[in-house]
Amino acid sequence: MTEYRIRQHPILPIPERDEIEFSWQGQKLSALKGETIASALFAHGIHVFGHHPRDHSPQGLFCANGQCSQCMVIANGKPLKACMELVEADMQVAPMEGLPDLPKIDRVPEMNKIRELEVPVLIIGGGPSGLSAAIELGKRDVKVLLVDDKHRLGGKLVLQTHRFFGSTNAVYAGTRGIDIATRLEADLRQYPSVEIWTQSTCLAVFSDQRVGILKDGEEYVLVKPQVLLVASGAREKFLAFKGNTLPGVFGAGAFQTLVNRDLVRPAEKLFIVGGGNVGLIAGYHALQAGIGVVGLAEALPECGGYKVHKDKLTRMGVPIYTSHTILSANGDGKVESVTIARVDANFKPIPGTEQS
Ligand SMILES: Cc1cc2nc3c(=O)[nH]c(=O)nc-3n(C[C@H](O)[C@H](O)[C@H](O)COP(=O)(O)OP(=O)(O)OC[C@H]3O[C@@H](n4cnc5c(N)ncnc54)[C@H](O)[C@@H]3O)c2cc1C
Ligand code: FES
Numbered sequence: 054m055t056e057y058r059i060r061q062h063p064i065l066p067i068p069e070r071d072e073i074e075f076s077w078q079g080q081k082l083s084a085l086k087g088e089t090i091a092s093a094l095f096a097h098g099i100h101v102f103g104h105h106p107r108d109h110s111p112q113g114l115f116c117a118n119g120q121c122s123q124c125m126v127i128a129n130g131k132p133l134k135a136c137m138e139l140v141e142a143d144m145q146v147a148p149m150e151g152l153p154d155l156p157k158i159d160r161v162p163e164m165n166k167i168r169e170l171e172v173p174v175l176i177i178g179g180g181p182s183g184l185s186a187a188i189e190l191g192k193r194d195v196k197v198l199l200v201d202d203k204h205r206l207g208g209k210l211v212l213q214t215h216r217f218f219g220s221t222n223a224v225y226a227g228t229r230g231i232d233i234a235t236r237l238e239a240d241l242r243q244y245p246s247v248e249i250w251t252q253s254t255c256l257a258v259f260s261d262q263r264v265g266i267l268k269d270g271e272e273y274v275l276v277k278p279q280v281l282l283v284a285s286g287a288r289e290k291f292l293a294f295k296g297n298t299l300p301g302v303f304g305a306g307a308f309q310t311l312v313n314r315d316l317v318r319p320a321e322k323l324f325i326v327g328g329g330n331v332g333l334i335a336g337y338h339a340l341q342a343g344i345g346v347v348g349l350a351e352a353l354p355e356c357g358g359y360k361v362h363k364d365k366l367t368r369m370g371v372p373i374y375t376s377h378t379i380l381s382a383n384g385d386g387k388v389e390s391v392t393i394a395r396v397d398a399n400f401k402p403i404p405g406t407e408q409s
Contacts, residue, residue: 057096059316059342064214064229067316073142084140087204091117091124091135092315094146100300100319100387102126102135103149111386112149113300114319117307119202119254120288123298125149130156136307138270139204168274172198175264175278177255180208183284184237191244198276199247200266202254206241207234208286212309214341215334218359231313255285292326295381301388305335312342324391325349326379328356328363336366350377350393352400378402383409 060067070085077094084093091114094102101111102124115123117136124135127147140146174190176183179201187199205211213230220226225233241247250268257265263275289304291297301320303311305327311319323339325332328351336346349356349366354376356363367373380392380402395406 057098057318059312059318061343062316063341065231065313065316073140075140075142075144075146077146078148088140088315089136090126090128090133090138090140090144090146092311092317093140094135095311095315095317095319101148102300104151105298106151109151110298111300112298114303114307114311115298116289116304117310118288118304127153136310137202168272169263169277170198170274171277172196173278174198174280174282175276176200176282176284177264178208178284178286179203179206179249179251180284180286181210181233181237182286183208183282184241186282186284187247188237188241188244191241191247194244194246197247198250198278199241200250200253200255200268202252204252205234206238206249206251207231209306210234210237212306212313213334214313214338289331292379294379296383296388299382299384299388300386301384302382305331308335309338312338312344318342318344320344322347327351328353328358328373328375330358330362332356333358333362333366336371337362340366340369340371346371348372348374348393350374350379352376352378352396380407 070087072083073086074081075084077099082097100113103112103126105112112123114136115121119134119137122134125132126135126149128138128144132149132153173195174197176187176197176199179199183199184206187197190197210230211234216227216229217224218226252270253266253268255264255266263277264281266274266276268274289306311317322345324347325336328349332349333356336349339346349371374393376396377393378396380394382388383390383392390409392407392409394402397403
């Protein structure tokens with residue numbers, strides 16, 4: 054049987070976690086308490102979470118960050134994003150096939166009274182920016198509400214196992230991203246003027262300056278801040294190419310989430326498009342997790358990321374195709390191969406240079 058969980062890692066400790074049972078299409082499966090539905094499914098090698106209503110194309114995980122909706126499933130009767138919801142004991146999970154039926158109702162449901170709250174400062178996002186801002190305000194005893202839609206603070210830091218560059222004084226150079234997140238959170242928690250809501254998504258900022266927040270995924274609260282600080286972070290740009298929605302095509306953040314945060318192995322082999330720092334580091338993260346990196350394509354004549362990261366990959370035998378781009382991801386229901394081609398000085402693929 055293939056092992057999809059990462060049980061050994063050169064950097065990350067593997068925590069002991071309680072097992073629970075849930076069901077996927079009626080079949081009982083095990084999961085680890087505190088993991089997302091998506092990671093629980095990946096731990097069993099399940100990558101197709103449903104089919105698109107228009108063209109019936111298979112849908113799976115893409116961003117693992119709550120932004121694309123490609124990972125929708127039906128969990129206990131509700132359509133939910135599998136990458137954001139934690140799996141629960143005895144949860145009944147089913148694929149999202151086309152458009153789900155709306156639940157039948159015989160009367161208009163009553164609206165609960167909406168709680169309203171006034172705060173001097175509201176920070177949306179608990180990544181390094183939001184945490185650093187909240188720490189500075191906490192030091193000055195300013196009342197702050199910080200909200201983040203994830204279960205853990207740190208934003209992209211919690212996906213990074215490598216040591217950061219830069220200044221030791223200003224940006225924790227030499228410290229691994231995961232450890233910077235732990236330090237910033239511990240620092241912040243000393244300040245009583247800062248209230249933290251995790252698992253709480255900011256849904257809207259209204260013209261009357263109120264901000265709608267879904268607290269703990271359950272209670273809708275309207276917050277009126279004097280100052281709103283938006284620190285909701287970075288998103289990956291995506292390339293248009295044939296087959297880019299096939300299950301098995303991930304944004305780098307999703308890949309890092311699966312291997313470094315959730316300790317599941319989404320593939321045996323990886324091909325990377327983009328030789329900036331994120332692409333190069335994702336390759337290094339794959340090798341740490343025991344995943345083979347079969348190549349990296351970069352459209353520029355040189356990789357844009359730090360040489361030290363590129364050298365690590367080259368030393369590990371990863372072929373780097375500079376002046377190349379991806380033409381297609383190929384496969385029946387999941388990625389089985391990719392086709393790349395050399396590009397000219399205007400980044401146009403050169404006919405006759407394709408290889409799969
Ligand atoms: C895949 C990837 C890898 C990266 N790797 C590195 C790296 O190794 N080193 C580096 O220096 N930089 C890296 N970056 C750049 C990186 O994003 C920044 O360095 C840093 O994380 C930015 O911090 P931030 O606090 O602005 O955003 P983030 O770290 O992205 O944090 C934003 C937080 O806001 C939350 N959020 C977003 N929308 C909402 C909402 N509506 N309601 C509530 N919460 C919300 C997010 O879930 C997240 O927790 C990477 C970026 C990406 C996309
Ligand atoms: S929202 Fe879950 S993969 Fe994008």
